[in-house]
Amino acid sequence: MQKIKIKYFTDKIEPLDYIEGKSDWIDMRASEEVTLKAGEFALIPLGVAMELPKGYEAHLVPRSSTFKNWGIIQTNSVGIVDGSYCGDNDMWRMPVYATRDTVIHVNDRIAQFRIVENQPEIVFEKVEHLTGKDRGGFGSTGLS
Numbered sequence: 001m002q003k004i005k006i007k008y009f010t011d012k013i014e015p016l017d018y019i020e021g022k023s024d025w026i027d028m029r030a031s032e033e034v035t036l037k038a039g040e041f042a043l044i045p046l047g048v049a050m051e052l053p054k055g056y057e058a059h060l061v062p063r064s065s066t067f068k069n070w071g072i073i074q075t076n077s078v079g080i081v082d083g084s085y086c087g088d089n090d091m092w093r094m095p096v097y098a099t100r101d102t103v104i105h106v107n108d109r110i111a112q113f114r115i116v117e118n119q120p121e122i123v124f125e126k127v128e129h130l131t132g133k134d135r136g137g138f139g140s141t142g143l144s
């Protein structure tokens, strides 16, 4: 089992919970009320900062029902929370675009995250030709 140190910026949101059995993604809650008009952008505060286990980052995405319930789209598609984002002021936020007038209330479960192991270190070796089998380029599958 992995332990994550978590700091709450408010006691208005319910504590985060790992719910066994259903999904191992962990729901996140808005920690302030945010009112948006259609076309507006906001960084919705999620009310927590965390110290992830060494060698891990977190991936933050909307819940499946988030667009249906609030009409918001996460503007970076997937939020990457680096392990180094671990200080007292490093509150997680969800960047969103409102497609309609909407209100996100405190404690609304708008996002979910999981932790992911960092990739190994990588060096790039420049070559003229690759040895892999050529698939014909992007979008070529199924053509001909």
Ligand SMILES: O=c1ccn([C@H]2C[C@H](O)[C@@H](COP(=O)(O)OP(=O)(O)OP(=O)(O)O)O2)c(=O)[nH]1
Pocket (backbone or CB within 6 Å): 060, 076, 078, 079, 080, 081, 082, 083, 084, 085, 091, 092, 093, 094, 095
């Ligand atoms: O949806 C997100 C994405 C990022 N972060 C936090 C964690 C992350 O470690 C930090 C910095 O994010 P990132 O590295 O993507 O942004 P940046 O440093 O501003 O880089 P860039 O200038 O490439 O966007 O912001 C969030 O709270 N939510």
